[in-house]
Amino acid sequence: MQGIELLPTNSQIVIRVLISTFPGTILAGGALRDLNAGLGPSSIKDLDFFVPFYTSYLDVQDLMVDDFGYRITNSVAASVWIGADTTIDSSVCFEKDGDQTVNIIWMSQGNTPIDRLSRFDFGACQIAYDGRDYHTTTAFHTDIADRTFTLVRSDSVEQFDRSIKRYLRFKERFIGWGLRDPHDFVGQYSPPFVDALPSAFAI
Structure with missing residues (x-):
């Protein structure tokens, strides 16, 4: 640690x-x-x-x-x-x-x-x-070990929007770190920023 x-x-x-x-x-x-x-x-x-x-x-x-x-x-x-x-x-x-x-x-x-x-x-x-x-x-240790950002919570489309935009900023510093969405928040919400999603999930 x-x-x-x-x-x-x-x-x-x-x-x-x-x-x-x-x-x-x-x-x-x-x-x-x-x-x-x-x-x-x-x-x-x-x-x-x-x-x-x-x-x-x-x-x-x-x-x-x-x-x-x-x-x-x-x-x-x-x-x-x-x-x-x-x-x-x-x-x-x-x-x-x-x-x-x-x-x-x-x-x-x-x-x-x-x-x-x-x-x-x-x-x-x-x-x-x-x-x-x-x-x-446990989610912290998994992400650090796997070099990923796992979206573990999102209570609204606004929070989801904010989280994805945060990840897009993270990508500039965390080279090679992927994005995981195990709860299928993408499927739950209708993101207003769909153009950003392909680049977010490309890794």
């Missing part, structure tokens, strides 16, 4: 402080996916943290802006995200020159950060770090 020890020192500090300051917080998704896929830390542009619903926005802002020297570049409610599910409430993006971007994502009420693990669309993304342990799913 490839972990945060491969990231730059500044990123490791941010991870440890955020997780220890706001109990229940996890680092999940893209950064850990990329490390375990062998892409290396230089390919990682941002870190995604999922925090409990009750986490104070002002406390997060004080830590990231006042203590770490980041600046807020974007803040958005999940209700405006196309393809977002009900587990997410909102997110704030923090940037700092020379460091990886930090995205703080608030869970919606009644959902915990670790619950988010099984909600990621692709098996390869289903990995999280809680400050002590790494949490993964």
